[in-house]
Amino acid sequence: MTNSYAIAVLPGDGIGPEVVGCALEVLDAAEERFGFSTDRSTFAAGANHYLETGELFDAVEAQLRDKQAILFGSMGDPRVTPGILERGFILEMRQRFQQAANVRPVRLYPGVPTPIAELTPERCEMVIVRENTEGAYVGRGSTVHAGTPNAVAMQESLNTHAGIERVVDFAFRLALGRRKKLTLCHKTNILVAAGQLWQQVVAEVGARYPEVEVDYVHVDAMCFHLPLTPERFDVVVTDNLFGDIITDLGAVIQGGLGVATSANLNLDGSAPSMFEAIHGSAPDIAGKGWANPAGAILSLALMLGHLGEGEAARAVEAATVEVLGSLPSLAGADMGASTSELGSRIAAIVREGRA
Amino acid sequence: MTNSYAIAVLPGDGIGPEVVGCALEVLDAAEERFGFSTDRSTFAAGANHYLETGELFDAVEAQLRDKQAILFGSMGDPRVTPGILERGFILEMRQRFQQAANVRPVRLYPGVPTPIAELTPERCEMVIVRENTEGAYVGRGSTVHAGTPNAVAMQESLNTHAGIERVVDFAFRLALGRRKKLTLCHKTNILVAAGQLWQQVVAEVGARYPEVEVDYVHVDAMCFHLPLTPERFDVVVTDNLFGDIITDLGAVIQGGLGVATSANLNLDGSAPSMFEAIHGSAPDIAGKGWANPAGAILSLALMLGHLGEGEAARAVEAATVEVLGSLPSLAGADMGASTSELGSRIAAIVREGRA
Ligand SMILES: CC(C)[C@H](C(=O)O)[C@@H](O)C(=O)O
Ligand SMILES: CC(C)[C@H](C(=O)O)[C@@H](O)C(=O)O
Numbered sequence: 001m002t003n004s005y006a007i008a009v010l011p012g013d014g015i016g017p018e019v020v021g022c023a024l025e026v027l028d029a030a031e032e033r034f035g036f037s038t039d040r041s042t043f044a045a046g047a048n049h050y051l052e053t054g055e056l057f058d059a060v061e062a063q064l065r066d067k068q069a070i071l072f073g074s075m076g077d078p079r080v081t082p083g084i085l086e087r088g089f090i091l092e093m094r095q096r097f098q099q100a101a102n103v104r105p106v107r108l109y110p111g112v113p114t115p116i117a118e119l120t121p122e123r124c125e126m127v128i129v130r131e132n133t134e135g136a137y138v139g140r141g142s143t144v145h146a147g148t149p150n151a152v153a154m155q156e157s158l159n160t161h162a163g164i165e166r167v168v169d170f171a172f173r174l175a176l177g178r179r180k181k182l183t184l185c186h187k188t189n190i191l192v193a194a195g196q197l198w199q200q201v202v203a204e205v206g207a208r209y210p211e212v213e214v215d216y217v218h219v220d221a222m223c224f225h226l227p228l229t230p231e232r233f234d235v236v237v238t239d240n241l242f243g244d245i246i247t248d249l250g251a252v253i254q255g256g257l258g259v260a261t262s263a264n265l266n267l268d269g270s271a272p273s274m275f276e277a278i279h280g281s282a283p284d285i286a287g288k289g290w291a292n293p294a295g296a297i298l299s300l301a302l303m304l305g306h307l308g309e310g311e312a313a314r315a316v317e318a319a320t321v322e323v324l325g326s327l328p329s330l331a332g333a334d335m336g337a338s339t340s341e342l343g344s345r346i347a348a349i350v351r352e353g354r355a
Numbered sequence: 356m357t358n359s360y361a362i363a364v365l366p367g368d369g370i371g372p373e374v375v376g377c378a379l380e381v382l383d384a385a386e387e388r389f390g391f392s393t394d395r396s397t398f399a400a401g402a403n404h405y406l407e408t409g410e411l412f413d414a415v416e417a418q419l420r421d422k423q424a425i426l427f428g429s430m431g432d433p434r435v436t437p438g439i440l441e442r443g444f445i446l447e448m449r450q451r452f453q454q455a456a457n458v459r460p461v462r463l464y465p466g467v468p469t470p471i472a473e474l475t476p477e478r479c480e481m482v483i484v485r486e487n488t489e490g491a492y493v494g495r496g497s498t499v500h501a502g503t504p505n506a507v508a509m510q511e512s513l514n515t516h517a518g519i520e521r522v523v524d525f526a527f528r529l530a531l532g533r534r535k536k537l538t539l540c541h542k543t544n545i546l547v548a549a550g551q552l553w554q555q556v557v558a559e560v561g562a563r564y565p566e567v568e569v570d571y572v573h574v575d576a577m578c579f580h581l582p583l584t585p586e587r588f589d590v591v592v593t594d595n596l597f598g599d600i601i602t603d604l605g606a607v608i609q610g611g612l613g614v615a616t617s618a619n620l621n622l623d624g625s626a627p628s629m630f631e632a633i634h635g636s637a638p639d640i641a642g643k644g645w646a647n648p649a650g651a652i653l654s655l656a657l658m659l660g661h662l663g664e665g666e667a668a669r670a671v672e673a674a675t676v677e678v679l680g681s682l683p684s685l686a687g688a689d690m691g692a693s694t695s696e697l698g699s700r701i702a703a704i705v706r707e708g709r710a
Binding site: 139145153187191224241 | 437438441442446468469470471472473491492494496497498500501502503504505506507508509510511512513514515516517520542543544545546547548549551552555574575576577578579582583596599600601602603604606607611612
């Protein structure tokens with residue numbers, strides 16, 4: 001009897017469908033080689049669908065909920081007011097499905113050019129774990145005297161012990177299986193209330209993981225430590241807003257948004273986890289074959305690992321890394337091959353067991 | 356009759372006194388050459404002073420208030436709980452003296468090594484203007500059920516039309532005298548209340564400066580635009596917390612914290628402005644002669660410009676840039692000269708009119 005997994009596929013907008021198409025071709029190859037299968041349901045979601053129907057996450061929530069994982073492309077289109085899709089779909093999914101941990105590996109793969117001088121793959125191998133459901137992302141704010149010179153806007157960051165604890169515990173467990181170091185990134189000297197709660201939870205949870213060394217770095221200092229001394233980091237745990245910022249910096253270091261990937265993990269099994277490249281929909285290059293499918297294919301690898309297909313996950317990652325390392329440029333017209341050619345190349349390596 | 360200026364000098368902790376000492380030597384040279392004078396009052400402030408007396412900003416506020424400018428070293432010491440000096444002195448000064456704009460030039464000087472591959476000085480010449488008195492730095496937050504598993508911490512960001520307007524207007528005026536481009540950096544798709552107020556004020560104020568082109572970049576996207584396409588930016592305006600983060604990234608790009616400098620400007624003449632390098636007190640290297648005084652000396656240049664001694668400001672900057680460009684390394688044991696030697700070298704160039 002072969003394992004079978006029910007997955008939802010949301011290609012989304014712009015380059016989303018192209019790169020997700022590549023990921024599915026690689027998934028075919030992995031199924032063939034490793035003898036499992038998937039039952040894939042594709043959902044129309046994103047800007048076009050919203051413009052036609054007005055539908056956002058609400059409309060698919062029930063159908064997505066019984067899937068074992070969600071493979072997500074990208075969303076966004078100049079015709080939709082910024083914020084609508086982000087809040088109405090992506091954040092809504094993260095919160096309703098309690099995808100508590102946004103996990104972003106930051107690895108410089110061999111042969112991949114980094115914009116940071118003298119950085120080598122051995123020095124850059126970390127995972128950033130971002131709290132994914134609260135903080136400044138709760139969307140609470142209010143304005144008095146709007147539209148007048150006396151306007152005051154308040155924006156709130158809500159941080160709960162429970163919300164922090166689950167992601168911090170996850171980060172400690174992750175560190176335990178790695179180099180056993182956890183770094184909290186925050187701005188505790190200024191954001192005192194939130195900062196104290198984060199520090200306290202890290203201390204409490206850390207007491208359960210005495211083997212793991214705990215470190216702390218302010219978010220502003222992260223801007224020089226990440227590019228200049230990445231070897232300092234094994235697992236970094238941080239809040240939603242700081243995580244949004246520093247993971248993009250992490251992506252730059254590892255070669256760019258085209259290479260970076262993420263898992264939005266539900267940690268209690270109450271709803272599916274979601275896997276996405278971290279690049280956006282890049283409408284300017286959609287349809288040109290210039291998008292690098294690596295981010296999406298690496299998100300497939302994370303999904304396979306999550307589903308328990310560890311061997312397949314490793315093969316997909318290795319094949320992607322091999323092809324990435326051979327490219328003259330990581331995106332655009334001079335990538336040396338089109339999006340779909342790269343997808344097929346990676347799929348072939350997986351299928352033929354060359355990785 | 357020569358111009359004379361009453362300035363306050365706060366050397367502070369760690370490497371602060373060393374680098375401020377260099378700045379004062381350069382100031383002597385500038386006075387000699389350009390024929391102005393300063394009346395300098397030095398104040399003990401910082402960790403040692405706090406540990407001895409318990410005194411923070413309160414204790415010196417009245418004496419500082421009647422000065423024309425403040426030259427500030429750095430504060431911080433492992434013996435003082437993080438946050439005490441930051442909030443009790445630095446933030447207190449910024450708020451009480453209404454130093455509304457934190458101005459940080461990000462320039463890659465010729466000959467200065469940057470960690471960003473292929474970055475050239477022509478491509479990196481911007482000023483980041485950070486709102487310096489409100490946002491998440493108002494220090495308002497509260498916690499319920501502290502110390503229990505039900506704890507919830509709320510942290511507020513307060514943004515006023517008046518506070519945003521003054522710094523945005525300053526940024527537009529700055530852009531008008533430069534390449535006429537202003538970029539707002541925020542996270543408007545998530546922080547809706549604060550983001551809308553910022554966008555609205557930029558639109559309102561921008562209507563008064565029709566020659567200035569307005570652009571917008573999300574703070575997370577800033578992490579790749581700053582290092583990879585810095586030529587996109589002329590003047591960047593942003594809120595207090597985002598500014599704290601992206602200016603450190605700016606410092607990395609221009610060669611490191613040792614080179615970066617900042618002005619904390621009071622824009623209405625109600626209190627003195629303050630000028631500081633952006634590096635910290637670096638207690639680990641204090642007294643070793645390994646600190647680069649460039650940040651402090653460049654902050655002196657900003658101060659001289661602010662006082663109206665434009666020629667002296669330009670000479671001090673040029674001399675600093677010349678010496679910076681000749682160093683084998685920007686800090687530490689292999690800088691090629693000690694802190695004080697570098698100060699003397701820069702002072703000599705200023706005195707002899709070689710810059
Ligand atoms: C699209 C946007 C809502 C999102 C975020 O801010 O979290 C993105 O930047 C990310 O990091 O996944
Ligand atoms: C020392 C600290 C309070 C300060 C800040 O957060 O503003 C520093 O990081 C800065 O950027 O000037």
